[in-house]
Amino acid sequence: MVGGMKRRTPPRELACDPETWPEADLADPGAAAVQHIARTLAAVLARRRLSLRGLAEASGVNRQAIADLLAGRSWPDVATVARLGAAVQNPLWPRTVRNERNR
Numbered sequence: 001m002v003g004g005m006k007r008r009t010p011p012r013e014l015a016c017d018p019e020t021w022p023e024a025d026l027a028d029p030g031a032a033a034v035q036h037i038a039r040t041l042a043a044v045l046a047r048r049r050l051s052l053r054g055l056a057e058a059s060g061v062n063r064q065a066i067a068d069l070l071a072g073r074s075w076p077d078v079a080t081v082a083r084l085g086a087a088v089q090n091p092l093w094p095r096t097v098r099n100e101r102n103r
Contacts, residue, residue, distance in 0.1 A: 010074065011030070011031035011034040011074075011075060012024070012072025013072075015035075021035070022070075030075070034069070037076065037092045037094070038071075040092050041069070041084060041088070042070055048088070058087040059084050060083055
């Protein structure tokens with residue numbers, strides 16, 4: 001499986017305290033990248049008052065897939081992140097991925 005065994009565990013479950021997602025401390029760089037994407041996307045949605053349904057229509061990404069990304073329940077693929085970023089006209093991928101415990 002691409003990404004190894006850790007991809008079987010949702011990103012939020014790799015947090016020290018999953019209930020604090022998307023602000024949780026994370027040691028895994030992949031989960032930290034998903035966390036950054038989720039935080040950035042949530043901020044854009046709130047700022048623009050855009051619903052999940054509206055974003056799904058604009059991006060062509062399934063509404064449940066967007067909800068799962070925001071909740072840290074899934075590992076989005078590159079195409080999904082690219083489509084969402086294009087739809088909101090905002091880069092979502094972090095410039096660098098670092099250990100979130102050292103923020």
